[in-house]
Amino acid sequence: MNYSYTFNLKSPNDDKPSLIYLRASIKGEKKYLKYSTGEKIHPKYWSSENQFPIKIKGRSTEAIQINSVINQLSRYAESFQLICSRLEAENITLKADLIKEELDYQFKKIESSPHSFFSVFQLFIDEKTKLGKITSGTLQRYKNIKEILENFSNDKKYNLTFKSINDDFYVEFVNYSRKTLKHKDNTLGRNIGFIKTYMNWAGGRKYHNNYDFKRFEKTSSETDEIALSFEELETLWNFDFSENKRLEKVRDVFVLGCASGMRYSDYSRINKSNIRNGQIFINTQKQKSNLGIPLNKYSRQILEKYDYNLPIISPQKFRKYIKEVCKKVEFDEIIVKTSFRGNERIEEKIPKYKMISTHTARRTFITLSLEKGMRPDIIMSITGHKSYSSFKKYIKLSKRIREEEMTKAWD
Missing domain, CATH: 1.10.443.10 (Intergrase catalytic core)
Structure with missing residues (x-):
């Protein structure tokens, strides 16, 4: 395992409730992750041996409050482990800042996970903008396909993640493009191409290890474009x-x-x-x-x-x-x-x-x-x-x- 964690009191020697931190050690990281849970407890109810609240039986006010803190800390522990397991499964290097952002998403209700499909898509667009390697027209097309995918996700109730870009997604997206958006083959093919470019970019930066998209066919047909005589x-x-x-x-x-x-x-x-x-x-x-x-x-x-x-x-x-x-x-x-x-x-x-x-x-x-x-x-x-x-x-x-x-x- 490339990580370990515990909970610590900010002020273990005070005679008043103290803030509780989640403290994690990440292999290869010089600094610890120190994350405020927002929960407080009096040090007399804290086990220094287990680094966890001492459970009190009964229905007293103290017991109810302490059990509430225990439940919340358990949520933090479970979320922390799931985040680390998911990132490792996707071949993403564990970093304290990255885990903190994911915890913020879950517990502080920021708009979207910093490494979700659409958040990373915006990073992709931002990078292309800063590097200036593509024309303004191509840049606008990337923005358009991001908007199309967001609408697809909402309309079809299809949760878009890096793992969900698979054969099922391809079938649903092609059907949505043709039936709902009335896109013709060349427009659909161009959009599939943009999706594949983005997924290649994200995979190269270790945001995912799903390469099912490489099987996606780019539809096309001959066009009747004209020239002047x-x-x-x-x-x-x-x-x-x-x-x-x-x-x-x-x-x-x-x-x-x-x-x-x-x-x-x-x-x-x-x-x-x-x-x-x-x-x-x-x-x-x-x-x-x-x-x-x-x-x-x-x-x-x-x-x-x-x-x-x-x-x-x-x-x-x-x-x-x-x-x-x-x-x-x-x-x-x-x-x-x-x-x-x-x-x-x-x-x-x-x-x-x-x-x-x-x-x-x-x-x-x-x-x-x-x-x-x-x-x-x-x-x-x-x-x-x-x-x-x-x-x-x-x-x-x-x-x-x-x-x-x-x-x-x-x-």
Whole structure:
């Protein structure tokens, strides 16, 4: 056993009730755990040999009070042992401060155990925030999945602990996501991925030794994301927005994305210091790589138009305004968007302008570059993709190119 404990009086020689402490020795810890039970007893009713109250028979006031103290100290002893046993079972090193926090949770009614599933989840989010290794968008998604899990726990009366993240949890969570939240396969798969990332992190820090989650399947299905054709890009670029400068700025920034292949978080913050020798050099937020992206006629004209200080537009407003821009340009072709929720096939008819987002620019760059004959490895060096598997999901060759290739091969 890696611990021992006893109870001590604060003032054993006083002639008045004395506060009782739980005193524990933890193997490997230099300091003792000294924890106030909040209980008091007169030293004359205390056994110095047993370090415990002397039980008095009868129904006198003294007997009732002493028996109440005995019951409470027994609770402390039982809780202390259970806490130590649980932490050891989960391969967590026993520490005085850690045990004190757990006792506080049980006896002083703090909001949640400091090492409960959700408390540790918040530590995970806090660490990611301090280290700054992930984008603000990813950080927000971790906050969202924590909230989803809290709602799941409350709605389904499912007590979420590190041990309860098992196959039963997976079945219940998938069902809840599809039936209650109406999440489609890709959203559900992304959330499962976030849960697995968190559980890996917590396991690496010895908060648990449960690795059932590694069997969890990340659901996914092909998406009908779109890209602009070259004709559409030209139409957008040449459209006269002189009467609406707000939309003109949004159009210009979006076309810069189409001409450079960068993410919005990157191309929206370009300034003159990023331009050297006819190329854009910028440390991408997601991969921290310093890309050198050659300028072309679109990107050069746009940067010169704003003297290399692009309009600042928040991501939320940009996502809204770019749809307004494309509606104005009459990109209203009806697109049948197919998605899946388990074995349920969902088809939606949506005007094209409603499907255009900040990321459409990056997909457009990749698609048009391939259509124009650029080698995939060159495009990947510009976009910063490290593997072809992550690159290929952006490829959306236009109907015209596919028809031309079919004719070339078969006719």
